[in-house]
Amino acid sequence: MLALVPSFGFVSASQVNAAASSDYTVQAGDNLWNISRQHGISLTTLTKANNIDLNNYVILPGDLLHVPASNITITVGDNPVAEASKKIAAQKAQEAAAQQAAAKAQQEAQQKAAAAQAQQQAAAKAQQEAQQKAAAAQAQQAQQTQTAATSGSDLKSYVLNKMVAATGQSAATWDYIITRESRWQSNAQNPGSTAHGLFQSLWINGSDDIDVQIADAIRLYNADGMRPWAL
Numbered sequence: 001m002l003a004l005v006p007s008f009g010f011v012s013a014s015q016v017n018a019a020a021s022s023d024y025t026v027q028a029g030d031n032l033w034n035i036s037r038q039h040g041i042s043l044t045t046l047t048k049a050n051n052i053d054l055n056n057y058v059i060l061p062g063d064l065l066h067v068p069a070s071n072i073t074i075t076v077g078d079n080p081v082a083e084a085s086k087k088i089a090a091q092k093a094q095e096a097a098a099q100q101a102a103a104k105a106q107q108e109a110q111q112k113a114a115a116a117q118a119q120q121q122a123a124a125k126a127q128q129e130a131q132q133k134a135a136a137a138q139a140q141q142a143q144q145t146q147t148a149a150t151s152g153s154d155l156k157s158y159v160l161n162k163m164v165a166a167t168g169q170s171a172a173t174w175d176y177i178i179t180r181e182s183r184w185q186s187n188a189q190n191p192g193s194t195a196h197g198l199f200q201s202l203w204i205n206g207s208d209d210i211d212v213q214i215a216d217a218i219r220l221y222n223a224d225g226m227r228p229w230a231l
Contacts, residue, residue, distance in 0.1 A: 021069040028061045040070040156184060159198065159214060166218045169226070177229045186210055199229070 024035060032054075036046040047054060049068045059065075159178065160171040167174075181200040182188035187208045189196050196206050197213040204216050220228045 022067050024065045024067050026059050026061055026063040026065060030059065030061070032057075032059065035065065035067075039067045041068060045070075155186075155210070159210065162214050163217065166214075167221050169221075173226075173231075177231070181229070186213065 022039075024039065026035070032046055032052065033043055036043045039046075043054075045068055046052075046065070049066050156175070160174055163169065163174040164171050178184055178198045182198045184198065186198055187196075188198070188200070189206070190200055194202050194206070196202075197204055197208070197216075198210075199213060199217040199220075201213065201216045201220065203220075204212055207213065
């Protein structure tokens with residue numbers, strides 16, 4: 001009885017040339033697939049020549065197989081298991097490369113987003129600093145304007161405009177009073193009393209601030225009219 005056992009040996013890729021028909025003694029580790037490739041014939045040819053049913057067979061070392069002649073040259077490839085392993089390894093390598101590319105793209109996107117956010121923050125900071133500088137410049141200009149308005153020739157116009165607007169009395173009247181009381185000296189001090197400033201008020205505690213003096217004069221006028229200045 002011919003006993004056939006399937007085997008899963010590996011055959012390296014090579015060229016197998018045509019040969020005359022012969023008999024072959026099965027060796028340890030052989031299987032029908034590699035025997036057919038070693039002799040340059042197809043598996044179907046080998047099984048038909050030996051009446052082998054691929055669904056029910058066993059081969060053992062020492063079994064004798066008839067190998068028909070072949071007139072073709074066959075390139076013997078690797079075992080299908082090895083080929084499948086190679087394909088799986090290649091697929092895994094492709095998947096790993098794709099994952100690495102995706103991770104790199106995500107990292108670059110995060111870096112770009114962080115850079116954009118930093119740029120926005122820098123722009124917001126620059127805008128805030130510019131606004132602060134503009135506000136400081138405006139405040140300084142306002143202070144300079146006020147200082148100019150309360151000094152020299154502008155002092156007289158500033159004070160008279162304020163007094164006329166608050167009391168309805170003429171600019172000439174207030175010019176007369178201030179000239180008589182202090183000669184337009186905001187720091188004028190009566191040596192015999194606490195009277196001080198443009199209007200020689202007793203209630204400003206020696207303040208040289210023009211607005212303080214104007215406010216006190218308006219208060220006195222609202223309380224007693226022109227009587228504080230004997231008019």
